[in-house]
Amino acid sequence: MRVPTNIITGFLGTGKTTAILNLLKEKPENENWAVLVNEFGEIGIDGAMMTDQGALIKEVPGGCMCCAAGVPMSVAITALLRTNPDRLIVEPTGLGHAHKVLATLTSAQFADYIDLRATIGLVDPRNLSNPKYLENQNFNDQLAISDIIIGNKVDQCHVSDIDTFSDWVTDQNPPKMFSQLVKQGRFPIELLDSHRRDESPSGNIEEHHHEHAEQEPQFQLPPNQQLVRKENKGQGYFSCGWIFGAEVVFNFDDLFSVLSDITAERVKGVMNTTNGCYAFNVSNGVVSVNEMSLDGFESRLEVIDSQLLPWDELESVLKKISSI
Structure with a gap:
């Protein structure tokens, strides 16, 4: 049986971790969920935040997990699938390459094991008016692969930000399946079962190179060091x-x-x-x-x-x- 899987993506500070924490609190008690967390930093914070929620957490810190031919990501996904979860959630780093993550999850390697559902993209509506974000390729790619768009932090937005979000959603081609303005990353858990748009993730994927450190398992605190x-x-x-x-x-x-x-x-x-x-x-x-x-x-x-x-x-x- 293939495991229902969702990518929850978004740029730095959009509230991905908070959204996942809310979902974990609402998950059916009889279900076991697994979460793959990827972080740009080397420490691994998000997994620690989710520890309280009873899900199986696996982290890939140290940069975009799709690098190094996707090995860190593939190894982590395989390890989580071996636990036979009822659902898998993948949280790429806010600086990650969304198309590469999607391509890995829909590759032949996982075709018999993963049932990829809708990708949910979080965005701070205020960022849609900021050239710093609009000119960032990763920011745009993350929103492009998202089937569902969640405009988070609406309680911190001005009316003009909300209008910009609505105009942006209206202008999307192909259109998004669903969009919603929320606060504190709270959106209906039922959205996870939405089917994704049937599009090939492999097209127009550019090769990328990074300066960040070689990815390796999360390091531990050595003995006798504070x-x-x-x-x-x-x-x-x-x-x-x-x-x-x-x-x-x-x-x-x-x-x-x-x-x-x-x-x-x-x-x-x-x-x-x-x-x-x-x-x-x-x-x-x-x-x-x-x-x-x-x-x-x-x-x-x-x-x-x-x-x-x-x-x-x-x-x-x-x-x-x-x-x-």
Whole structure:
């Protein structure tokens, strides 16, 4: 029996992880879901955020998982399919190559095992008026392969942004199957069973090359070390990630203040604090915080920006507000 599968795509900061977390909370209790998470950064934050939801999570950190002839992605998908899930959700990195991911999932290799349903693309309507995004090939490709478009963060949009979203959807050729404006990434779980448009994903796929690090299994914190740090770069973006030992505790108020002051385009973390374990998500200068039930967890923080930031200075600040 082929496993119903969905790609949930979208650029940095559109709310893909939040949307998947909402779906996991609503999944039927008798179903086992698997989630393949791909992140541009080296640390792997999204999988940690989903740990509480009872799904089987597998991460491919360190850049676009379709690179290296798709080996990291194929290996990860095969491992998840061996667990016989009732549904598979694939979350490519916001800087990933959407056509390549789609081509892998519809290849002969997985034809007998994957029933690919509608691809759901999330977009922040405000980005549809910003040349920085409109001129980005990955941004456009992600929306192009999406059968369903979800305009997320409508509560943060102006009327003009909503009008731009509506005009954009109307102008799409071929037309999208469905579109909806939502907030906090909440859309009907029934959309996952929508059939995808019958189009070949292999056409017009350009070869691409990256500067980012060679993809490999997520690294662990070495014994007797309280933190490790890894950096990545590619497609005009830079990332820096840290893992802190489970014994390291951050002052909650100080950490919230530090994350609020970071000017980077994307900040994610799952951190042990004086108030407990929390997931931090920073996008467009807004810090979202969600309590988690993790215990004895290694804190993880990832920062992504189009500029190379002073990572040493940030690390020094993080040490000062922690128990290191």
